[in-house]
Amino acid sequence: MKYDDEVRARSYRFRDEYVASTPAWYRGELHLAFTLLFTGGVIAWCAMKLQAPTLAQWLAIVPIFLFGNWAEWAAHRYVLHRPTRLFSMIYKRHCAVHHRFFTHVTLEYKGQKHWRALLFPPFAPVAFVLAAVPFALAIGAVFTKNAGYIALMTMAAYYLMYEGLHTLSHITDSPLLDRMPFVGTVRRLHVTHHDPELMATQNFNLTFPICDTLFGTRSDAPREVRSPVEGRR
Template sequence: MDWIERQRAFQQRYRQGVSPAYRGPWHAAAVALFGSGVMALALVQLESVSGWQWWTVAVALLVANVLEYVAHRWLGHRRTRILPLFYQRHSGDHHRFFTHQDLLCRDSRDWRVVLFPPYLILVISLGNALVALGLGRWLGANSGWLWLATTVAAYLWYEVSHFCWHLPATHRLFRIGFFASMRERHRLHHHPKRMNRINFNITWPFTDWLLGTGSLSPSKDDDHCGPSS
């Protein structure tokens, strides 16, 4: 049985296991509304932000990118005692549902295997609120609020980006070079022989570049790794 046949068989089993009550748009809306609410709450607290405090945004984005990479590479693609459910959902479900030969969601019920569970936005927000509290006491309240707003925005951008990379390659979004490049990076990451080695960043490939794991080139040793849907 080749990759396509295994993928189709898994997709069928996975879709049969999705609750009839699941609605992809509701899932996405719940995450977007909660995250946007947290961001708005943080931003309205800002008062007379100092120039140096704006650097909190840059630091938060860099930290978010590194953590995105670390979680994806070492928790999503390695079975460990830390967050085993994350490994199962990512390598066990997501990478079996989508391969480099077929990245596409067929309908909104497939969004369940692309988006994180809705409760995770709550966990991310609470965790970063604790960090923001510490920063607020150390560097001033503005730094804490900027940290919280930026990290939640980074999480939402991850969800939006990942969703977009599973749209058809012909979508007009991919007329923009950066988006087309990131989709191709993600497609190559979904090759079963390469998923543990390349393209772990989803939003922008900073940490992939830093650690030398970024690639836009199909491997000569991998069959069926040309352009696909």
């Protein structure tokens, strides 16, 4: 298709420029390791702080998870895909880098330098957890300390889940992942989101498509997580 060929050509030109401009000190493995160690460390620290949590306290995960799903959808739709004065840098990083590097026909990543365009910047998990701390403190003050730790742990776990599913969604030509319940659906929906003509209107939930379904932004277009044309990279 002419449209796909044009999108693919533009994406590969941008990829070459972006990879060439990557600082020599950058290592994708360290980028990924920091994300995993920091969020995993927050989860482990919160778990160690818990003191005989009750079932009712564990059930706090449900409303926090649902709030996280809405926050994921709203931030993706209204911050990452709409230019605003306050969050212009985040918008540019997402649309002018991530969505130019990865399209519905160039979804794959190869080599550690590609992780720079795939993952959120290293400061993102730190900023996310710091932003969650006041809410966790408020929950801990109103209810119990256990509830506060569970809230922070849930938010950190949500971030980790997002990055994990996002990474899986950029692995191409994997029949195993395509057949996996839930993961296959997430991967299919994410391909549609990376179509340049649909990215600002469809599939803003990268994890569970709850808010996409509720607010009418879910698109189940029959797409596959495709590899690039043979002979290119």
